[in-house]
Amino acid sequence: MNEKKNKKKQNRLIMRSAILLVLIAAIGYTIYNSATADDVTVLEVGDKAPDFALADLEGNDHKLSDYKGQGVFLNFWGTWCKPCAKEMPAMDRQFDVFKDQGVQVLAVNIAQSDFEVQSFSDQYGLSFPIVIDKTKSVMTAYNIRPLPTTVLINPEGEIERIVTGEMTEEDIKGFMEEIKPE
Amino acid sequence: MEKIQCQCGHLNPPGTVLCEACGRSLTEKEQKSKLVDMRYEGTARRSQTYNKSIIDKIWNFFSSVKVGVSLIVLLLVAAAIGTILPQKAYIPATTAAEIKAYYTDVYGSVGRVYHFLGFHDMYSSFWFILLVGLLAISLIVASLDRFVPLYRSLKNQRVLRHISFMNKQRIFADGPGADDSLQKAEAKLKELKYKVTTDKNGLLAEKGRFSRWGPYVNHIGLIIFLFGVMLRMMPGFYVDESLWLREGETRAIPEAPGYSLESKGFELETYTGEDDEAVFNEAIDRVGSVAKNYQTDIVLYQKPEDSLPGATDLEKVKESSIRVNEPLKFDGYAIYQMDFRLDELKAMKFQLTNKETEESLGELTIDLINPEKTYEFENGATVNLLGYYPDFSGFENGEPQTATPLPNNPGFLVEMKTPETPDGETSFITIKNTVEPFGENQYKLAFQAAETRDVSGLTIRKDRTLPILGLGGLIFMIGVAQGMYFNHRRFWIQQKADGEILLAGHTNKNWFGLKKDLDQVTEYASLPAYVDQQEEIEKAEKLESEEQS
CATH class of the missing domain: 3.40.30.10 (Glutaredoxin)
Known part of the structure; x- marks a missing residue:
């Protein structure tokens, strides 16, 4: 009984952490994108230089x-x-x-x-x-x-x-x- | 926290208000109240029950309706403040420094604070996105926290409920019934499209349970909508660019790799006021002119697949015109006619004249977009262009300067050679005046005429997120309709061994409809008359307050 309860508790913690993590990551990514939105298709250091x-x-x-x-x-x-x-x-x-x-x-x-x-x-x-x-x-x-x-x-x-x-x-x-x- | 055992023996999760099995009130507060609180069926909101780890605490925070409402209020207030001063897209400044200066110069210290806090570009400010993001978390967590127990509770409903549950329902009846009351009630309720389940001496009739999912469906729609908005910030999903295109120019289309656009001409037509346009006469008299058409004739080019940016082997895709509300559409992009500027200088015509005799040696035209180096005349005279400054802004160390690459104020440094003056005479010509730096000249370039061209202001749009936003909006509306136009109606009926009938009814909204249903059932199955206990309570309170006054 106690073991089952502990397992349930652990599952709940993992589930909640996962959901919160995904959502926070999405917000972080959105803010990052918006902060760099001035150059929409951004060229970055390390990218291959477009040929011309x-x-x-x-x-x-x-x-x-x-x-x-x-x-x-x-x-x-x-x-x-x-x-x-x-x-x-x-x-x-x-x-x-x-x-x-x-x-x-x-x-x-x-x-x-x-x-x-x-x-x-x-x-x-x-x-x-x-x-x-x-x-x-x-x-x-x-x-x-x-x-x-x-x-x-x-x-x-x-x-x-x-x-x-x-x-x-x-x-x-x-x-x-x-x-x-x- | 420990589980709560009800008198009926059922073990309820901690925080439960009404026993999951029989419906008995489990808290003291609930036991004392006259009517039960049926929100979430008396189940425990899950987050209230566990509050141990930091994750649980964060979860609990977002699960709170108070937090959700506060976030909405914050967003509303922020959005309202964002409308007080114009957003940065609507002010006449482009670079970051100019924008900052503009707010301070025009709106003083208020403008400075406004700009500092990011209200000038609110939808892109990190705190606005953060608030929307927190609201999204709140929507998801609060919905999950309520939906799961509610779903479980409604799925595992028992038919037979304890009397203390039934007599605390708003609709309650209690009294003698006929022998076949239960069967008849079942038949009638089925006829009224209720789903009826029976157990021993009782029945549970239920209709429109799906309306309880309305708010959650609605939230899913909102989340999808917010996801679509989030995608707009990712490269490739959303383009909103502008392009100033001059007549005769070919330009790469911003954010549309491989595509170029050439302007064949811009046209601004106004109403003449003649013939069938006579209706516009009044307006024309009042405002001077009325625009009929703004149009840019364009050619769209695409570079061949194996070709590189900058290469000149462009392939023509199509030739058409862009008019207001009639954009050019290709490959998910739409190019709109948004703005124009008329009569930008394009070429200037001069006459090479002897200053004294005013005799002309001929004319030359300088193309301001692509000037030539040497202009020759029939009689052997030549004019050499030594320097060209399209937007002359003054001298610096004796050197003429240009402020921009656009021919707004062209300046030319020319050397004129004629048979009379074979050594050449130098002159610096602008629209306003002519400077002869090396002494008095015999010849001059006299300005004759100017050719102009128009500039089209175009907007390039692409929005791949529209279907997602549409889907989100649709699901949102389905959720709203589901929750608003349908109601979850339930009746619990029990007949005791002595023939006495116990009846309770509940709906999440539209009690009038529930009573109409019940009236029919009561009549058909000879059930005892029911009481609307809430109305009774209200009546009693009213009476009491009247007596007091």
Whole structure:
């Protein structure tokens, strides 16, 4: 009798704990989702970087997957964005250092005209390829909101880090070290 | 706590008010009252009975109706406060910092507190979701806690109840009956669609027991509804995005991977007031113009399966128009015409003129969306575009700046070369003025005309949770109907050896209907007249208070 009672009590405890746990987990998950709802299909560190193909100013296609085995420093920018313009020369200098170590810089301009992008590139004498996302499809695929945003992709094609806002030359150097192939 | 043994010998779970078997009152309070409390059939709400481990205590907390009602009141108050100032979606600010500043600037310290507490985006604030979640837990726990014992109790009903149970029912009769009263009552009750069970000298007639499940069905509906709302926060279930699309532009559709939309043109039609539109004349006179149609002509593209974002090999899916209330529908998405902006600059036409003679060397048109580098004239003159600043906002270190990528206030740095001025003259042109940085020029670009384009404000919607919300709503309504429009009616009748009839009746609502049924049975089976004991009590109380006054 007592044994039976104890067993019943234990079952009840397990049952109640399970129900409460499931419900609390559901609430927790919902709150977590709502807190991160600003970026709906969130790209996260560790995700595979979505592949894309964009043409640069010379009309050459750049496919992200072509750079597999190299670290890719993917920078989204626009000519109107002042912090973007500020970090460009530093990126160019660090690209000079790291390009022989297997780091590629790809600057993705958001839907501006060839003229604007070309004059910007000429003005700053940029040596890395600049591609233009004419329909904002890559921007949408990467869910880029503020500019500049830099996505650091390691040689395995996974996202190593996402940086929003301006970077100093020190930052850029450190990030390139991070994604440099071994 | 120990089990309670009733005088009849039955062992009841602790907390039971009325013996599960015979119906005798088990608590002192119950024994003293004139009518029994039939809520949950006098069974013990399960959580009241055990209160030992921490889990039991949490369970007990959520099982309380007081807690549930408090949560509902809290939600109501919060929702009411949330309507005092506009939600963030309805204020003219987009970034987090702007929104914060807006509330402080416009509504002062009240706005600051409002924003700080998350009322500006209430449905997404963690405390609102938490409250709704706690309410969901309360619904589930409270329902389980009441449904299980109630179900058990109604399933194991005994036919023969103790007299102390019967004479404390609201409807009670007691008196001599005919020999065949019991059989006749059974026949009549069956005719009235009661389910009748007999035992020795008694019967139990029951109808509409399922109405007792109404509240629980109703709660299941609510839980499903809340689950659907929860799914909205998961990626892929719910999309509500906006897209500003300019005429001639092709843009990837946000949250619709692989799809792009091109605007072929935006059209705003107004009523002319002529012919059969004459009815609008009065309104047109009053307000100036009346819109007839907002329409964006679009082409929908999809990228081929093996193609990548950014690739230009888009496949045309369809060409159609989006009008108000006539969205473009594809693949679970709907794109609505929501807003528009007319006449954004698209191209500007200039004339290259000699300032002195006003002689023109020809015209050039600069496409503001995709400007060219060099413009050549027939007589050998050229204009080179050195810099283009679509939204010129001033100089910084002598460098012209642009605030946005949109051609709101275009500025051009040009170099003009003519046979007369082969070295070239430089000029910085904006809509308002022209600067000649390297001294007086002989030539100028004189503004002639501007081409404009319209912008469509579109909304992209997808809602996979609608069927779930619909199902939840339907079940909720079924539960409401079940509990409201049907009643659980019961009669207990016993005939003692001396022919005396004991009768008790109970329903969870609509006593009038119960009495109508009983009137028919009483007449047919010659049962003793019944008394509505509650009415008697009320009458007595009324009389008493009248005497006192």
